[in-house]
Structures are given as structure tokens and as C-alpha cells.
Amino acid sequence: MEFDHLFTEQLDALKDEGNYRIFADLERRCGAFPRAKNHGSGEEVTVWCSNDYLGMGQNETVLAAMKHTLETCGAGAGGTRNISGTNHHHTLLEAELADLHGKEAALIFTSGYVSNWAALSTLGGRLPNAVILSDALNHASMIEGIRHSRADKRIWAHNDVEDLDRKLSELPEDATKIVAFESVYSMDGDIAPMEEICDVAEKHGAMTYLDEVHAVGLYGPRGGGVAEERGLMDRITLIEGTLGKAFGVMGGYITGSAPLVDFVRSFASGFIFTTALPPAVAAGATASIRHLKQSREERAQQARNVAEVRRRLDAIGIPHLPNPSHIIPVMVKDPVKCRMLSDILMEDWGIYVQPINYPTVPKGTERLRITPSPLHTAADIDHLVNALHSLWSQCALARAVA
Numbered sequence: 001m002e003f004d005h006l007f008t009e010q011l012d013a014l015k016d017e018g019n020y021r022i023f024a025d026l027e028r029r030c031g032a033f034p035r036a037k038n039h040g041s042g043e044e045v046t047v048w049c050s051n052d053y054l055g056m057g058q059n060e061t062v063l064a065a066m067k068h069t070l071e072t073c074g075a076g077a078g079g080t081r082n083i084s085g086t087n088h089h090h091t092l093l094e095a096e097l098a099d100l101h102g103k104e105a106a107l108i109f110t111s112g113y114v115s116n117w118a119a120l121s122t123l124g125g126r127l128p129n130a131v132i133l134s135d136a137l138n139h140a141s142m143i144e145g146i147r148h149s150r151a152d153k154r155i156w157a158h159n160d161v162e163d164l165d166r167k168l169s170e171l172p173e174d175a176t177k178i179v180a181f182e183s184v185y186s187m188d189g190d191i192a193p194m195e196e197i198c199d200v201a202e203k204h205g206a207m208t209y210l211d212e213v214h215a216v217g218l219y220g221p222r223g224g225g226v227a228e229e230r231g232l233m234d235r236i237t238l239i240e241g242t243l244g245k246a247f248g249v250m251g252g253y254i255t256g257s258a259p260l261v262d263f264v265r266s267f268a269s270g271f272i273f274t275t276a277l278p279p280a281v282a283a284g285a286t287a288s289i290r291h292l293k294q295s296r297e298e299r300a301q302q303a304r305n306v307a308e309v310r311r312r313l314d315a316i317g318i319p320h321l322p323n324p325s326h327i328i329p330v331m332v333k334d335p336v337k338c339r340m341l342s343d344i345l346m347e348d349w350g351i352y353v354q355p356i357n358y359p360t361v362p363k364g365t366e367r368l369r370i371t372p373s374p375l376h377t378a379a380d381i382d383h384l385v386n387a388l389h390s391l392w393s394q395c396a397l398a399r400a401v402a
């Protein structure tokens with residue numbers, strides 16, 4: 001029997017649309033962040049699109065904690081959390097996370113994706129007359145969790161508090177309303193009007209479910225996210241985050257009241273029926289969170305580098321979306337040119353920025369998503385800006401009017 005044509009037909013369609021994904025085969029060089037070896041070309045490249053936003057994946061304290069725990073506890077957790085897999089390092093990490101967000105309790109998952117999927121499907125599936133009000137630009141993991149919950153849902157216009165208010169007013173009194181949204185949206189880098197969302201949710205007696213994946217470690221005096229920065233943590237019912245982006249390791253989590261977290265712990269299939277995170281991973285994440293709770297240096301230097309890259313792009317008229325976050329979307333607005341720019345940057349300039357095309361972003365808004373870290377040097381920034389300056393002319397792309 002020959003089945004491969006079933007697969008290749010759809011893959012060919014994807015390729016024809018220009019939406020087929022090609023991975024860069026990288027080998028990160030510990031201690032040389034943001035450098036990596038590109039196994040495609042054999043050359044060293046500077047990575048400008050990592051979600052290891054602060055380089056914590058190579059932080060000495062994090063590595064020491066991981067090495068030590070690997071030596072003392074071994075490789076895997078050895079089971080699900082319920083059946084022999086709960087290691088003391090998980091308990092410590094959950095306490096650290098609850099403290100980070102000013103909540104009673106926290107629960108860790110194998111990834112941020114799984115935490116959103118498991119928590120939303122459990123809340124939506126089990127709470128009486130649940131209705132989930134989901135921001136139109138919510139991440140795939142939230143959408144899948146909501147879908148799997150089979151709860152009633154309403155999509156409100158992105159960051160549009162009036163639309164949210166209107167949609168909440170239309171719901172029956174006895175509905176259990178859950179407003180699900182993000183703080184920093186990863187593709188446009190815009191930030192939710194969180195205080196207004198809390199006001200509207202409270203007015204209608206709705207819970208708030210906040211994904212702070214692109215903000216934890218980065219915003220707030222202790223890296224507790226945008227809710228911490230704006231003094232709103234106690235007004236959010238559930239805060240979800242990742243250990244894989246600014247914290248530089250891997251895993252996801254939720255935090256909230258003790259009964260809420262116990263509820264998800266007790267009913268979420270995606271939490272119960274899977275092997276716990278390796279203890280060394282948990283210990284590394286704890287070290288990373290602790291470090292970023294007391295050190296503001298990484299966040300400050302990142303902010304300086306982000307401002308510098310923006311200023312330099314403005315000076316040469318390279319169009320980028322204005323936003324208040326650390327994400328710089330350089331707008332190319334053409335899928336073929338976007339991929340071509342990325343290829344030339346890699347081959348001729350040793351710069352790696354992955355092209356972001358449909359369906360990750362709408363057609364016509366294709367972009368290079370640049371994420372400056374505190375470890376990019378002034379020379380790295382010069383090199384990036386020179387490369388874009390040259391390529392913009394070479395590829396006949398429009399410049400922003402100053």
C-alpha cells in the first residue's frame with residue numbers, strides 16, 4: 001500500500017502558497033549568546049528572533065542549578081505527578097511561581113501550550129453554564145483549549161473593551177463567564193488594556209484568565225509580568241505563563257487561588273496523564289525566576305537595546321510597528337520577499353531572523369519579528385541595521401516617510 005501521496009498532496013499545496021515551514025538547523029553556543037552555528041551553511045550566525053529574550057538559557061546560575069540537580073536527582077521525573085513523579089524541585093518551583101504572581105498556588109505543566117490547553121478545557125468543560133469570552137488574537141493553545149472544553153464561546157474584537165462589555169451584557173445572569181486574553185501579543189507586540197478589561201469583567205462578575213507568556217521575566221519590578229507592572233495581579237483570577245521564553249528553560253504554569261489550582265490539578269487530563277518535568281528542568285526554572293526577581297539589569301539593558309534598534313530603524317526609514325513592548329515587527333508585507341530577505345540575511349550577513357508569514361499573521365502583513373536581547377552588542381546592532389538598509393534597496397521595498 002502506498003499512502004505517501006495523501007501527505008504530499010497537502011504539503012505541495014502548502015509549498016505553492018509559500019507557507020511551507022523550513023527550520024534553521026542551529027546549534028546554540030553556550031556562553032556566546034546570541035550566537036549559534038547554522039548547520040545549513042556551516043557558518044556562525046547571530047540570532048535576532050529568539051524567545052530566550054534575556055539569554056537566561058545560558059545564565060550561569062541556571063546552568064549550575066540544572067547540572068547540580070541532574071547529578072543529584074538523575075534525568076527524568078520517573079512518573080506522572082500522582083504516581084511517583086512529584087519531585088521536591090516541582091514543589092519548590094510551584095511555590096516560587098505562586099510568590100512571583102502574588103497568588104496562593106501554582107501548578108506546572110510540560111509547556112505553556114499544555115497549560116493553556118489543559119486549564120481552559122477544564123474550566124470551560126466543568127464550570128456550570130460556562131461561557132468563554134476570547135480575544136480575537138488569542139494564541140492557538142488558548143483557542144484549542146476553549147474548543148476542547150466545548151463551552152459556549154464569544155470572540156471579542158482584539159483589545160476592544162467596549163466590544164467585550166457588549167458581549168458580556170448579552171449573557172444570561174447564571175452564566176459562569178471567563179474572559180481570556182493575553183498581556184503582550186507576540187506578533188504585533190501590543191499590550192492589552194488590562195485595567196479596563198478588569199473593570200468590565202468585574203462589572204459583569206466574570207473571571208479573568210490572562211496569558212502572560214511574552215511578559216513574565218520581562219515586565220514588573222520582579223518580572224511578574226504586565227499585571228505586576230500595573231499593580232493588577234490581585235484582580236486577575238488566573239495568570240498563565242511559560243518557563244520556556246524569558247526564563248530560558250521549558251515548561252508552563254498557571255497560578256491562582258488555592259481552590260482554583262486544586263480544581264485544575266484534580267480534573268485536567270493534560271496535567272494528570274503525563275510524565276512530570278525532569279527535576280533538573282524544574283530546578284533551572286526556579287533559579288531563573290529567582291534571579292530575575294532580584295536582578296533588573298537584564299530587563300534594563302534589553303529595554304536600552306530595543307530603543308536603540310527602533311531609533312536606528314527610524315533613522316533609515318525601515319517600517320516597523322510601533323508598540324510599547326520588546327518585540328519589533330519589521331513590516332515586509334509580502335510572503336515571498338519576506339522569505340527572501342530572511343534567506344539573504346542568513347547567507348550574506350550571518351543574521352538569523354525567521355520570516356513570519358500567513359497563517360501566523362494575516363496575509364499582507366508578513367514581517368521579520370526582531371527581538372533584541374540584553375546580550376546583543378552595539379556592533380551587532382550596527383551590523384543588523386546596515387544589513388536591513390542595504391537589503392531594503394536591493395529588494396525595492398518601501399521605506400517609511402520620516
Ligand SMILES: *Cc1c(COP(=O)(O)O)cnc(C)c1O
Nearest residue numbers: 111112113139186213242244251
Ligand atoms: C509560546 C506561547 C505559548 C506556549 O508556551 P510554550 O511554553 O512555548 O508551550 C502560549 N501562549 C502564547 C501567547 C505563546 O506565544
